[in-house]
Amino acid sequence: MASEAEKTFQRFAVFGESSSSGTEMNNKNFSKLCKDCGIMDGKAVTSTDVDIVFSKVKAKNARTITFSEFQEAMKELGQKRFKGKNPDEALQAVFKLMEGKDPATTGVTVSDVLHPYLPSHSLMS
Numbered sequence: 001m002a003s004e005a006e007k008t009f010q011r012f013a014v015f016g017e018s019s020s021s022g023t024e025m026n027n028k029n030f031s032k033l034c035k036d037c038g039i040m041d042g043k044a045v046t047s048t049d050v051d052i053v054f055s056k057v058k059a060k061n062a063r064t065i066t067f068s069e070f071q072e073a074m075k076e077l078g079q080k081r082f083k084g085k086n087p088d089e090a091l092q093a094v095f096k097l098m099e100g101k102d103p104a105t106t107g108v109t110v111s112d113v114l115h116p117y118l119p120s121h122s123l124m125s
Contacts, residue, residue, distance in 0.1 A: 005074075005095040008033070009067050015103040024064035027054045029103075034077065037098045045081045053077055 010022035012033040017026070025033070034040040034050045053076050057069040065073065071091070078090030085093060 003095075004099045005071075006067055008037070008098040008101050009070055011101075012036075012103055024066055025070060026064050027051065030054050030065065030070070030073070032103060033098070033101075036104045037101045039074075039077055039081060039094055039097055041081065044083065045077055049077065049080060 009025065012029050013022045013025040014020045015029055015032065017029065031040070031047060031050050031054075034045070035047075039045060040047060040050055053073045054065065056076070057073045058065045059069075074094045075087050075091045078094040079085070079087055082090045082093045
């Protein structure tokens with residue numbers, strides 16, 4: 001059975017990616033997970049840190065990361081976010097932040113695909 005962290009990984013991996021199976025995550029969704037779960041706090045862990053760690057853990061020519069690569073990334077970000085904790089404690093603290101989280105959709109615009117009968121804004125101008 002998948003852990004809570006793995007379930008959260010899968011929910012974010014498929015977010016906005018209709019072709020995704022949930023086993024691999026792209027940088028955009030990795031960043032979103034870090035932001036929505038509070039791993040990226042803008043101080044200890046910035047968006048630049050998140051991008052660097054993503055690039056570091058992924059395979060050389062890959063554009064996505066697997067769950068095991070994701071765990072490596074979380075271990076590294078966890079040590080930045082929770083200074084003073086050992087790598088395993090930091091990883092557990094990060095996983096605690098992720099528990100039960102879903103991709104936030106506030107501020108996301110509703111697409112014409114969802115509402116094909118509403119006039120498109122581009123046609124109204």
